[in-house]
Amino acid sequence: MSSRRRRRRRPSTGRGLRLWLVPMGILAGIALVVFAGFFFLDHNVTGGAPVKQGEGGAANYYVRFDPDRIGDALTGLAGLTAAVLGIVLTVVSLLVQLTSERYTGVAQMFLRDRTNVAVMIYYVVTCVVGVATSLSLHGDFAPRATVLAVMIATAFGLVMMLPYFAYVFRFLAPTNLVTRIEAQATGDVLAAATEQDPATIQEGQAPAIAALEELTDITSNSISGKDKIIASRCVDAIKDFVVRYLEVKDRAHPQWFKIGEGIRRNPDFVAMDPESLRELEADKTWLEWKALRQYLGIYAEAQSDMPDINYL
Incomplete structure (x- = not known):
């Protein structure tokens, strides 16, 4: 590889x-x-x-x-x-x-x-x-x-x-910005997930959330501006980011799957019931859930303005 x-x-x-x-x-x-x-x-x-x-x-x-x-x-x-x-x-x-x-x-x-x-x-x-x-x-x-x-x-x-x-x-250039965001986020997540220091692992969780939200913001702006190419590229970038993460997930440190303080205050996690948060930690799927949550927001926004994006 x-x-x-x-x-x-x-x-x-x-x-x-x-x-x-x-x-x-x-x-x-x-x-x-x-x-x-x-x-x-x-x-x-x-x-x-x-x-x-x-x-x-x-x-x-x-x-x-x-x-x-x-x-x-x-x-x-x-x-x-x-x-x-x-x-x-x-x-x-x-x-x-x-x-x-x-x-x-x-x-x-x-x-x-x-x-x-x-x-x-x-x-x-x-x-x-x-x-x-x-x-x-x-x-x-x-x-x-x-x-x-x-x-x-x-x-x-x-x-x-x-x-x-x-x-x-x-x-x-918008396409290059999307590529850079994905590449930097992927590198940060792959490095943090396989770390051994708990503090470093928790610090590495925030860039992953920030990258997903940034890609979602670019997608939303592209949908509003009727820019289908950039919106499609952002949707693919979120998918590629998660796929790269899944390749190393089995080698991640157990602390990585705990929702740290740096991301616990994120609006999506704050709105969740504590029991649901514990289930995400037990299932080791908080990052995948966050990506799907971003896709849900993109789907809702594109439903009226750019429905073709929802077929990707």
């Missing part, structure tokens, strides 16, 4: 890298070719004072930074990175806010994503390094390696902006 999962994940990982590297390589290549063409033209044909003997070719001449003149350029690089960070934050915040109005939990999911966090960290670190580099210049000293590193990091941040926006759009 694990080898099959690995084989399934590799193509998606490679495709994800291509979605980043290919556009970044194209943008960086075009920019480099355009700049190099004009720079070599100026260096060999239309430039100012001729290159002195022993100063090397155009590339060596380019990296001979003048400490008296490079300061303004470094300050501009730091400001440019900060401006790009501001643009990225503004666009991403608007997209996340608009999506959060329709689907709950999007903001938390966005902030938990490693790619989003890594991109923000990259821009912040590049900006701080650029500011520090601009203050390291002296009248007779220019840190060439540091200046080149800041230039490359700034250029990398610029060409990364467009692929990152594309990644955010893919991340916030």
Whole structure:
């Protein structure tokens, strides 16, 4: 089973890298070719004072930074990175806010994503390094390696902006959100159910309930918006989540089947008679019951607005 999962994940990982590297390589290549063409033209044909003997070719001449003149350029690089960070934050915040109005939990999911966090960290670190580099210049000293590193990091941040926006759009696509919710909930439940620590087990029960309710909310919003594709995907996601759970249920710790304090205050459990709760614990079916309870709510809501969903 694990080898099959690995084989399934590799193509998606490679495709994800291509979605980043290919556009970044194209943008960086075009920019480099355009700049190099004009720079070599100026260096060999239309430039100012001729290159002195022993100063090397155009590339060596380019990296001979003048400490008296490079300061303004470094300050501009730091400001440019900060401006790009501001643009990225503004666009991403608007997209996340608009999506959060329709689907709950999007903001938390966005902030938990490693790619989003890594991109923000990259821009912040590049900006701080650029500011520090601009203050390291002296009248007779220019840190060439540091200046080149800041230039490359700034250029990398610029060409990364467009692929990152594309990644955010893919991340916030409704079908991808549903897939992420299901995958995260499945991973949390499988890990918590097979734990040995009772406290950790009880903490892992709440994400399962939250995921089921979140998928139900998305289904309800999709039914209201006449979005049959998303509603169908959410219904299937609840089913897939329960099926994956049933695969490891026989290996779950006995404490997992006890309704812990973290979920006992859930409205569906609060409304139940204590005897019914004890029966759920004895039958080890509180999670399956919760999933069926969510299906019942979806069925009632879809009965009038989108009855086709009830045939899934």
